[in-house]
Amino acid sequence: MNLNKIFKNAFLIVLVSFVLSACATKTKQLGSQIQGDVYTGTDTVEYLASGVPDRVFFATNESVLTTASRETLRKQAAWLRKNPNINVVLEGHADERGTREYNLALGERRANAAKDYLMTYGISSNRISVISYGKERPVDSGSNPLAWSKNRRSVTVKAN
């Protein structure tokens, strides 16, 4: 076969594989931050104790807990059982892509979803209070899907 043609084909194959791997890396990056419209990254996450993340995230217009959220809340419940004198406030938030009053209600619904789950793991409701900030306290002021996903959250804060 013609040597030129072999080189040409080989060059094309190498070029295409570079492009494809670049695409794969890009989706991997975004994929590691948002999955199913829910933030899965660790940027902005703080810790109540070693290994206990302080927050869970939600999809747009949703208050459903993902598997990852439930795992986080189980860790929080375990920590709360070990520290029976600590009370917490669950702060519910929404992103800016919604009207102000509806977002206040949505934040409240999200925080209560987290509270209900903590209660099923034995944490008494009088240790948990709920407050909604709607879209008033974004953690990321950007106007892009990544920023919005970080803002759709319920954060557990020590009350005492």
Add this chain to the structure above:
Amino acid sequence: MKKKLYIFSVIILTLIPFKAISLIEVDITRGNLNPLPIAVSPLYIDESSKKIFFEETKIENLGSEITKVVENNLKTTGLFNPLSKDAFLQKPDIAHLKPRFEDWTLIKAQALITGKITIVEKKIRIEFRLWDVLANKEMLALAFTTVPNNWRRVGHIISDKVYERLTGEKGYFDTRIIYVAEEGPKTNRIKKLAIMDQDGFNTKYLTLGNELVLTPRFNPTNQMVTYLSYFRNLPRVYLLDIETGIQEVVGDFPGMTFAPRFSPDGKKIIMSFASEGNSDIYTMDLETRVVERITNHPSIDTSPSYSPDGKYICFNSDRSRYQQIYVMKSDGSNVKRISFGKGLYGTPVWSPRGDLIAFTKLHKGKFYIGVMRTDGSGERLLTENFYQEAPSWSPNGRVLIFYRETKTNDKGEGFSAKLWSIDLTGYNERLVTTKTDASDPSWSSLLSK
């Protein structure tokens, strides 16, 4: 400074001419490409009155200052073109008696306002007239009295009377806007309740900014405000007396109350109460303190708005999965969905004319301010933007004020929030001046009824 709303004594000097000559009229139902050229002649004031007034208020030329208020108001409607004073041929002291119409026709004015002010026993007395220049006829003549500090309101009342005479509709100039003044980075905004005249003057702050405050509304007499405050980290609906500054929490609810408004008779507050993940609409009678539950549904029900006759309520609910607009009787019965277009709908507000409901719509990443009839038909989108919401009606139901946020890039830098207004026709979109950034505007009713 406590600005009392003094009673005006209005004396009508003459009535509308009885001959069937068709006088100038302004149509406000369409976009106006030919604003009516109007000359606003500075009000005549004699030297001694001028001196007394200057002593009281330090304002040099009251006659000119009042006409500036009128010109600015008329200009912002997009319907009038106030002509430059440099071209005026007749002086104020002559013009107000009987104008030499040729002088005004020469500068192409079609309408003319003239008037006179005198100080009588520490009060200002104003007389003004509106003339149809081409027909050489007087269209309106009024006189009234007030305290010197109310001089800007004199300009607003003249504007309202002129607007009404020429359009057939009540004006909206002698009104105030209550809103949230904002400062600081988006992640930690400082918000205060602010009140100002609709033309941006006389801004006053009603709260200090120590706690988050949101969504204020006037009561029908414009003397009280209801709003949401995060005082002591407990988000609740509050009442504030504008004159005394006294605030009190509304009711004794065990959880967040929000989205408050007054009923049209001013006797009740209607609001949402959130408990255990569910938000429903409640009312509380301000006198009896009796609380009534209006909606009872596991979905989010919020942003209630009464029809002007108090018989119906429109509100925002996600009972069909996403934010939509519903209408129900004021006792909570007969709930009907009225929004069916593509997208999410929120912030429904019933027009003071009773005929339309304005709303915010979110579709494909853009926000719209729109109106629809009270049965949901005739949806019309007036303006589109990357971020805007929360329309509020002018008292004549012809203009909507709302707020818009802008950023210089998608990282959120260069963030600002401002008030904007637009006519029901979809024309005349304009920026409303505020001293600081602003959001959540709400328009008062006419201060003088």
